[in-house]
Amino acid sequence: MFRKIETKLTVVYILFASSVVIVLGITSSLSIESYLKAKIKGELTREIDFVVFALKEYAGKGIENLDNELKSLVIKGEQRITLIDKTGKVIIDTDFELPQLYKLENHITRPEIIKASTHKIGTDERTSQSTNVEYLYIAKKVEISSDEPYLKDLSFVRISIALNKLNSMLSDVRTKILFIGILVLLLVFVLSKWISYRISKPIKKIVEDLEEFRKGNFDHRIQLKSKDEIGLLADSANLLAQKVSDDIKELDRLSKVRSQFLANVSHELRTPLFSTQAFLETLIDGAIEDPSVSRQYLIKAKLNLDRLSALLNDLIDISRIESKEMKLSFRYFNLKEFLSQEIEKIQVLNKQQKTAVELISDQMYDPQVYGDRSRLSQVIQNLVENAIRHNPDETSIKIKFERANENVMITVEDNGLGISEEHLPRLFERFYRVDTDISRESGGTGLGLAIVKHILEAHNSKIEVESKLGEGTRFSFQLQMG
Ligand SMILES: Nc1ncnc2c1ncn2[C@@H]1O[C@H](COP(=O)(O)OP(=O)(O)O)[C@@H](O)[C@H]1O
Numbered sequence: 001m002f003r004k005i006e007t008k009l010t011v012v013y014i015l016f017a018s019s020v021v022i023v024l025g026i027t028s029s030l031s032i033e034s035y036l037k038a039k040i041k042g043e044l045t046r047e048i049d050f051v052v053f054a055l056k057e058y059a060g061k062g063i064e065n066l067d068n069e070l071k072s073l074v075i076k077g078e079q080r081i082t083l084i085d086k087t088g089k090v091i092i093d094t095d096f097e098l099p100q101l102y103k104l105e106n107h108i109t110r111p112e113i114i115k116a117s118t119h120k121i122g123t124d125e126r127t128s129q130s131t132n133v134e135y136l137y138i139a140k141k142v143e144i145s146s147d148e149p150y151l152k153d154l155s156f157v158r159i160s161i162a163l164n165k166l167n168s169m170l171s172d173v174r175t176k177i178l179f180i181g182i183l184v185l186l187l188v189f190v191l192s193k194w195i196s197y198r199i200s201k202p203i204k205k206i207v208e209d210l211e212e213f214r215k216g217n218f219d220h221r222i223q224l225k226s227k228d229e230i231g232l233l234a235d236s237a238n239l240l241a242q243k244v245s246d247d248i249k250e251l252d253r254l255s256k257v258r259s260q261f262l263a264n265v266s267h268e269l270r271t272p273l274f275s276t277q278a279f280l281e282t283l284i285d286g287a288i289e290d291p292s293v294s295r296q297y298l299i300k301a302k303l304n305l306d307r308l309s310a311l312l313n314d315l316i317d318i319s320r321i322e323s324k325e326m327k328l329s330f331r332y333f334n335l336k337e338f339l340s341q342e343i344e345k346i347q348v349l350n351k352q353q354k355t356a357v358e359l360i361s362d363q364m365y366d367p368q369v370y371g372d373r374s375r376l377s378q379v380i381q382n383l384v385e386n387a388i389r390h391n392p393d394e395t396s397i398k399i400k401f402e403r404a405n406e407n408v409m410i411t412v413e414d415n416g417l418g419i420s421e422e423h424l425p426r427l428f429e430r431f432y433r434v435d436t437d438i439s440r441e442s443g444g445t446g447l448g449l450a451i452v453k454h455i456l457e458a459h460n461s462k463i464e465v466e467s468k469l470g471e472g473t474r475f476s477f478q479l480q481m482g
Pocket residue numbers: 382386387388390391414416417418419427432433434435439440443444445446447448449450473
């Protein structure tokens with residue numbers, strides 16, 4: 001069941017406040033009651049002493065005089081003085097006339113008298129049977145050395161006081177406490193409503209804002225001024241939205257790159273395939289009868305298939321590198337020997353020998369390097385091939401290596417046409433070429449430098465290019481030294 005924080009907080013506050021109010025109300029009214037009763041008892045005890053003093057004064061004037069005197073001391077209906085002898089017989093009672101006293105029952109079993117006979121003072125509270133009013137009784141054991149016969153056996157002086165006034169006062173106090181309690185509860189209710197509103201308002205706002213995120217609006221931001229935990233919550237939600245938004249943009253970009261790549265691949269595949277098809281069709285349509293033409297067409301068809309095969313090989317390489325399927329086997333090997341071998345391979349392929357490839361290094365410097373030899377061979381072959389293919393025949397190529405701190409710096413440099421600056425940042429992208437037609441004609445796939453870049457990245461290295469139109473191009477990278 002859905003419960004609002006606001007309601008929960010209010011209920012908790014009210015429960016807490018009511019229990020505090022109830023406990024405080026009960027204890028305070030009880031302590032007021034017991035304070036007042038103690039005070040009354042104190043006063044009555046003093047009054048008993050006063051009565052005893054009066055007894056001594058009036059004893060000699062006869063029982064009637066004493067009776068009148070005591071009656072004049074009390075407010076009838078509220079107070080009552082009773083003199084009781086040691087047997088429990090009432091000698092004087094301000095509520096009764098002397099001749100009626102014989103009707104009163106013996107008082108020896110009254111609780112306050114029992115207590116007074118052992119503890120000197122005894123109190124009791126009860127409803128009087130004769131007047132039906134609640135009374136507080138206090139009795140004191142007294143000894144009076146009097147010669148008067150009616151006072152000879154006097155043992156107890158008892159004063160009682162009607163509690164109805166006190167009770168009505170107490171109930172007055174209780175109503176006041178109740179009234180204040182209700183007022184306090186009302187105040188707590190309003191306050192707790194306000195506090196829980198203040199707490200739940202930003203939460204409600206966050207929920208609304210999160211709904212925006214759910215709808216996919218990740219550029220939306222939660223605006224909260226509070227610096228507390230709820231503020232922190234809003235901040236992290238905002239950061240999360242930012243992250244999701246960035247991720248979505250990156251995914252979009254990747255998917256665009258992917259479909260762009262797919263479009264490029266199809267386009268690259270189609271050209272040689274269609275050409276081959278066209279040459280073969282021409283042959284079938286009759287060109288095969290003419291030996292001089294047929295051979296030429298077959299060679300052209302073969303060249304296109306070679307291009308297709310080169311393209312597929314490069315594509316396989318790229319996809320294996322990108323899917324991290326390509327396993328590299330790292331070894332230490334001698335760099336000078338490695339590069340000499342690479343140059344020999346190039347010269348075998350480059351039979352016309354129009355382009356000179358030269359290895360340049362310090363005679364004394366003969367380092368071992370750490371890497372995957374066959375993949376690094378691919379790097380060198382690609383770079384040198386590019387220098388040969390994209391430049392005039394007389395271009396000369398220099399392969400250099402030199403110390404660069406802990407590493408070896410390898411450079412492949414030509415003095416060819418150069419590449420204008422605007423192309424340099426995109427040179428290592430897949431299928432990026434300065435001149436697409438020239439690249440295709442020379443048998444390039446447009447993937448060479450992308451493969452080079454990936455292989456070197458797998459060696460924790462980075463390929464750099466410097467070039468100047470009309471002066472030449474220099475590619476360089478570093479390898480870890482053994
Ligand atoms: N040494 C170089 N001199 C001039 N241009 C170069 C050189 N190396 C690379 N390029 C340019 O960079 C482009 C990308 O090279 P690459 O990725 O190897 O593709 P491809 O060689 O198949 O065209 C080439 O098409 C070419 O325009």
